[in-house]
Amino acid sequence: MDEQARIMQALGGVSLAGHSVQGGMALPPPHGHDGTDDGRKQDIGDILHQIMTITDQSLDEAQAKKHGLNCHRMKPALFSVLCEIKEKTGLSIRGAQEEDPPDPQLMRLDNMLLAEGVSGPEKGGGSAAAAAAAAASGGASDNSIEHSDYRAKLTQIRQIYHTELEKYEQACNEFTTHVMNLLREQSRTRPISPKEIERMVGIIHRKFSSIQMQLKQSTCEAVMILRSRFLDARRKRRNFSKQATEILNEYFYSHLSNPYPSEEAKEELAKKCSITVSQVSNWFGNKRIRYKKNIGKFQEEANLYAAKTAVTAAHAVAAAVQNSQTNSPTTPSSGFQMKDEEFQLDSAESKNTLLTNMFTGSSGSFNLSNSGDMFLSMQSLNGDSYQGAQVGANVQSQVDTLRHVISQTAGYSEGLGGNTMYSPHSLNTNGGWQDATTPSSVISPNEGPRSVHSDTSN
DNA sequence: TGAAATGATTTGAA
């Protein structure tokens, strides 16, 4: 209504006296008056008042008055005056018509919504973020749950955002159309240029886009909260699956001398356990520290995994022996030679039993004490015995040695790379694993010959 | 419900 006030003010300065107005326009003498200046002023004032208040009236009332005004004999002259005034006041309007530069904050919000998959084409919205969230939160089955959960919530946000956006756009369009119609209608009684209508539309759109920005801002906040909830691993920590823990423990205890898996080994373990490489690193970091801190506590676990490892190894060995038997029909003896002793094994089962007993330390175990070169004494930690490490390392070394012997007698050499002697590295007196940077070349009995390890030295 | 277990993070050193 500022413009209206301006016009009113401008008209107030228009001199209608002497049949002339500012700008040299001449008005015909008003009909039905006595021809005095006061009478004319009164007449024009009435018309102007009617024009100005036309928007305050009801539609029917306004329609009726509008018709009356349009037919008024002074209308063309008054319209010309208004046009002239408009032309002058238009100068001040032109300055405000400059195009606004794009709002940087709005651009940021738009980019973020696009990156999160909230705005833009739907392509599994925010799948990267969901994957990251899932990766950070643990196991494979859990991953899918987390993933779908995240996606479901993101889709929900997306839907709300689009619904609201649509509503805003619809409201904006409706309001714009309404205002445009109104202005077009009013243009019959007062001078309104198309540019002015355009400007008005621009104002309306700016108002609505500021509302949209609020919507975008709150949507971004919602996405941020969702992301932080899913990505904050501490908040949603899941224990690894039993199987994954077993795989990691097996590796740890079978590489007890040097429990530092290489990147490749980590990747392989991560794949096997359906966790991330960094989770494998974390696990080994925690395990090393906790093991070292409380070896006694972990001894039982170490024994368990050592036995397990040994059993697996024994099965592998037995299979290899059996293979050698079938592959070498000319071999006179079905036994295999270890050092100076020869074992006659009647069946695969008895071989397994014997080998298992050997490794698990059950009664009747095969004493390899004569093979002194096979074992290196385990360094004690601060003078205490380092049994946990010993169990695993001994078993590992037994397995390796056995493999070596068998490789010589039964052709079981593939993949071992001649690495038969095991030099166990253990916790040194400083409490660290010896030779951590130059790991030993130990191959887990459970792994194939092609398995990759960090252990590279002999 | 509290303690233990466990996965993740932070910090400082090499």
Add this chain to the structure above:
DNA sequence: TTCAAATCATTTCA
């Protein structure tokens, strides 16, 4: 960058 060590935060279990 990687690791050890300390610590945090959550889950699991008795």
